[in-house]
Amino acid sequence: xxxxxxxxxxxxxxxxxxxxxxxxxxxxxxxxxxxxxxxxxxxxxxxxxxxxxxxxxxxxxxxxxxxxxxxxxxxxxxxxxxxxxxxxxxxxxxxxxxxxxxxxxxxxxx
Amino acid sequence: xxxxxxxxxxxxxxxxxxxxxxxxxxxxxxxxxxxxxxxxxxxxxxxxxxxxxxxxxxxxxxxxxxxxxxxxxxxxxxxxxxxxxxxxxxxxxxxxxxxxxxxxxxxxxxxxxx
Numbered sequence: 001x002x003x004x005x006x007x008x009x010x011x012x013x014x015x016x017x018x019x020x021x022x023x024x025x026x027x028x029x030x031x032x033x034x035x036x037x038x039x040x041x042x043x044x045x046x047x048x049x050x051x052x053x054x055x056x057x058x059x060x061x062x063x064x065x066x067x068x069x070x071x072x073x074x075x076x077x078x079x080x081x082x083x084x085x086x087x088x089x090x091x092x093x094x095x096x097x098x099x100x101x102x103x104x105x106x107x108x109x110x
Numbered sequence: 111x112x113x114x115x116x117x118x119x120x121x122x123x124x125x126x127x128x129x130x131x132x133x134x135x136x137x138x139x140x141x142x143x144x145x146x147x148x149x150x151x152x153x154x155x156x157x158x159x160x161x162x163x164x165x166x167x168x169x170x171x172x173x174x175x176x177x178x179x180x181x182x183x184x185x186x187x188x189x190x191x192x193x194x195x196x197x198x199x200x201x202x203x204x205x206x207x208x209x210x211x212x213x214x215x216x217x218x219x220x221x222x223x224x
Contacts, residue, residue, distance in 0.1 A: 041220075043114075043216050049211065087153075096143070101152065
């Protein structure tokens with residue numbers, strides 16, 4: 001399974017863009033990149049996923065580098081409610097399970 | 111917006127007792143999952159379930175665990191004889207046929223084994 005590397009923690013000022021990086025240098029051509037977040041002890045929440053093109057939805061944007069070895073999740077205008085642990089997950093095509101790492105703890109401050 | 115629900119929110123049990131954790135997945139979803147998170151640790155996959163069968167399970171999901179979809183709406187996780195190390199938050203998730211890669215998680219059941 002492709003391994004992901006994320007910084008353990010980041011800070012962001014409220015209203016500013018939060019850019020969360022993820023390295024996945026061993027990703028295979030048919031593996032998707034997923035982002036989930038977990039607010040306090042709640043259930044993980046799906047944010048976005050992509051294969052090789054950049055993706056955007058109402059929550060965030062996902063930028064995947066051309067070589068697919070890294071990606072960045074962008075929360076364009078962070079709010080205090082975006083304080084959470086953000087997980088970057090590479091899911092092999094032949095399984096449905098999500099393998100969570102330790103993620104990035106994002107703290108949004110006023 | 112439809113959501114996954116789980117009951118109970120908290121469960122305290124004695125070691126060796128059986129527990130059943132219940133989940134109501136999103137109504138048109140066909141893929142179901144259980145994960146757990148021991149306090150302070152990572153979220154771990156336990157099992158996936160589709161078409162009334164287990165499709166994948168982890169090493170954690172041993173003979174003490176079982177899953178069932180007893181009717182059209184509930185999805186349950188049973189632990190036959192609980193151990194202290196089963197204390198954790200248990201999350202149910204579900205996904206739709208047309209986008210099964212997107213899993214929607216419930217709020218979890220916090221299980222404490224004494």
